[in-house]
Amino acid sequence: xxxxxxxxxxxxxxxxxxxxxxxxxxxxxxxxxxxxxxxxxxxxxxxxxxxxxxxxxxxxxxxxxxxxxxxxxxxxxxxxxxxxxxxxxxxxxxxxxxxxxxxxxxxxxxxxxxxxxxxxxxxxxxxxxxxxxxxxxxxxxxxxxxxxxxxxxxxxxxxxxxxxxxxxxxxxxxxxxxxxxxxxxxxxxxxxxxxxxxxxxxxxxxxxxxxxxxxxxxxxxxxxxxxxxxxxxxxxxxxxxxxxxxxxxxxxxxxxxxx
Numbered sequence: 556x557x558x559x560x561x562x563x564x565x566x567x568x569x570x571x572x573x574x575x576x577x578x579x580x581x582x583x584x585x586x587x588x589x590x591x592x593x594x595x596x597x598x599x600x601x602x603x604x605x606x607x608x609x610x611x612x613x614x615x616x617x618x619x620x621x622x623x624x625x626x627x628x629x630x631x632x633x634x635x636x637x638x639x640x641x642x643x644x645x646x647x648x649x650x651x652x653x654x655x656x657x658x659x660x661x662x663x664x665x666x667x668x669x670x671x672x673x674x675x676x677x678x679x680x681x682x683x684x685x686x687x688x689x690x691x692x693x694x695x696x697x698x699x700x701x702x703x704x705x706x707x708x709x710x711x712x713x714x715x716x717x718x719x720x721x722x723x724x725x726x727x728x729x730x731x732x733x734x735x736x737x738x739x740x741x742x743x744x745x746x747x748x749x750x751x752x753x754x755x756x757x758x759x760x761x762x763x764x765x766x767x768x769x770x771x772x773x774x775x776x777x778x779x780x781x782x783x784x785x786x787x788x789x790x791x792x793x794x795x796x797x798x799x800x801x802x803x804x805x806x807x808x809x810x811x812x813x814x
Contacts, residue, residue, distance in 0.1 A: 624695025
């Protein structure tokens with residue numbers, strides 16, 4: 556029997572399925588999620604690593620961090636490790652999947668015995684946010700209806716304290732159809748190189764068709780500007796996956812950077 560932290564190989568789409576249901580973050584996905592995202596999302600580990608580095612710059616003593624769409628808490632763990640020197644810190648990890656939230660709580664309790672983290676199963680669109688210093692929203696906005704995305708970013712901007720930061724990571728598409736097609740194909744090559752078969756790739760793509768809807772980088776940056784962020788920039792891209800950093804008020808520099 557696997558412990559909560561034992562890696563389980565993703566084989567959910569390895570056999571032909573008569574009828575493909577829409578992708579959902581259920582107990583089956585929760586079991587294999589670390590392997591699934593590592594083999595499916597280019598640059599995921601780099602984004603996680605930088606989440607902690609960014610937290611060190613923008614989160615002060617007594618600060619508060621939200622990890623929205625936390626899945627199994629990898630972003631939370633990166634932040635907590637980089638902020639281990641803070642005596643007072645509140646981290647709230649939120650996901651709307653009960654299976655993911657329960658497993659997240661298990662993993663974080665095991666990994667962070669001295670740093671309690673609040674886990675919450677909730678809809679991030681209706682959550683009541685407290686003033687905070689950093690918000691992570693990694694590969695989460697893409698699963699919300701497009702018409703709900705701006706209003707959520709507006710609420711997150713309002714919750715951030717002046718000088719606070721938002722880290723947004725998403726799968727993106729491009730206005731140039733040739734570039735979109737090239738990076739689409741290279742992403743599938745990336746999956747093949749990580750051991751996924753053509754059938755697995757095809758079946759998962761079908762399951763995600765009506766669930767995951769991408770934006771362009773320009774759309775993300777415009778939304779951040781419309782929400783009120785005075786500074787936002789795309790700091791990372793690996794194939795058709797990108798990450799953006801937005802700051803509330805002032806310039807891009809934080810007050811908590813270590814010397």
